[in-house]
Amino acid sequence: MKYKKTRLLQFYLPIINQGLQIIALLTAALWAIWNWHQWNSDSLNTGINVDFDYKSKWLPSEKVCRYDVNFEVINMGKKRIDISSEVLEMIKAPTFNFDNHYMHIGGYLNDKEGESIYEKEQSIYVSKLDPEERYIKTISVFAKPDEEFGFIFEYKFMDEDDQMLHGFKLELDPCVAPKFK
Numbered sequence: 001m002k003y004k005k006t007r008l009l010q011f012y013l014p015i016i017n018q019g020l021q022i023i024a025l026l027t028a029a030l031w032a033i034w035n036w037h038q039w040n041s042d043s044l045n046t047g048i049n050v051d052f053d054y055k056s057k058w059l060p061s062e063k064v065c066r067y068d069v070n071f072e073v074i075n076m077g078k079k080r081i082d083i084s085s086e087v088l089e090m091i092k093a094p095t096f097n098f099d100n101h102y103m104h105i106g107g108y109l110n111d112k113e114g115e116s117i118y119e120k121e122q123s124i125y126v127s128k129l130d131p132e133e134r135y136i137k138t139i140s141v142f143a144k145p146d147e148e149f150g151f152i153f154e155y156k157f158m159d160e161d162d163q164m165l166h167g168f169k170l171e172l173d174p175c176v177a178p179k180f181k
Contacts, residue, residue, distance in 0.1 A: 047075055047076035047077020047078070047079075047081070047131075048073060048074070048075060048076070048077075048081060048129075048157065048165055048166040049073070049074045049076045050071055050072070050073050050074075050155075050166060050168050051071065051072045051074075052069065052070060052071035052072070052155075052168060052170055053069075053070055053071075054067055054068060054069045054070065054153070054170060054172060055067070055068050055070075056068075056172070056173065056175070058175075058176075058177065058178055059142075060178075062142075063144070063145070063177070064142045064143060064144055064145075064175070065142070065143050065144075065145065065175030065176075066140055066141070066142055067140065067141045067142075067143065067151070067153075067172055068138055068139075068140050069138065069139045069140075069141065069153055069170065069172075070136075070137075070138045071136075071137055071138075071155070071168075072134055072135070072136045072137075073129065073134065073135040073136075073137075073157070073166075074132070074133070074134050074135075075129040075130060075131055075132065075133050076131075076132075077131060078131055079131065080128055080129065080130050080131070081128070081129045081165065082127065082128055082159060082160060083127055083128070083129060083157050083158070083159065083165060084123070084127065084158055084159055084160045084162075085121050085122060085123055085157075085158045086121070086122060086155065086156065086157055086158070087119070087120070087121045087154075087155070087156040087158060088119070088120050088121075088122075088139065088153075088154070088155055089119045089120075089153075089154040089155075090119075090141060090151055090152070090153060090154075091151065091152040091154065092149050092151060093149060093150050093151060093152045093171070094148060094149055094150075095147075095148065095149060095150040095173075095174055121158075141153070141172075143175040144175060145174075145175045145176060145177040146174055146175060147174050147176055148174070149174055150171065150172055150173050150174040151171075151172040151174075152169055152170070152171055152172070153169065153170040153171075153172055154167065154168075154169045154170075155167060155168055155170075
């Protein structure tokens with residue numbers, strides 16, 4: 001009886017050992033492929049998400065409108081993103097009043113429809129954005145009253161090769177002076 005148990009162990013032990021080695025190799029291979037995909041895949045290089053909004057306020061002492069554009073940039077990717085500069089452009093855009101709501105004419109402006117009134121490129125305060133890191137900024141813009149023209153606020157983030165990493169456009173309502181009776 002003892003001889004049979006030893007013989008069975010001698011027969012099954014190498015099979016179990018080899019099976020466990022194969023499982024360990026397959027597990028290591030899957031882990032290596034998953035890890036490479038998570039950290040080196042080209043599809044995960046871009047992961048910038050931008051949330052933005054604005055508030056406008058009439059300043060009676062200066063007789064201008066102040067627009068406060070707030071935005072938050074979040075690196076949603078798995079790799080650090082290097083941002084070398086940011087470009088801000090304000091475009092004066094014609095509008096029309098429809099039922100007390102101002103609407104910009106056309107979704108995209110050509111040279112005849114819009115006039116760039118301000119453009120600035122500057123180095124960014126946070127040049128490297130780690131995964132899950134946030135960059136919050138507020139930009140204030142002042143405008144004189146003009147019910148016929150609103151603004152399109154365009155913001156772009158550029159890398160070292162001057163390639164755009166992310167950009168967004170925000171339509172700002174025209175500056176309207178309050179009417180007093």
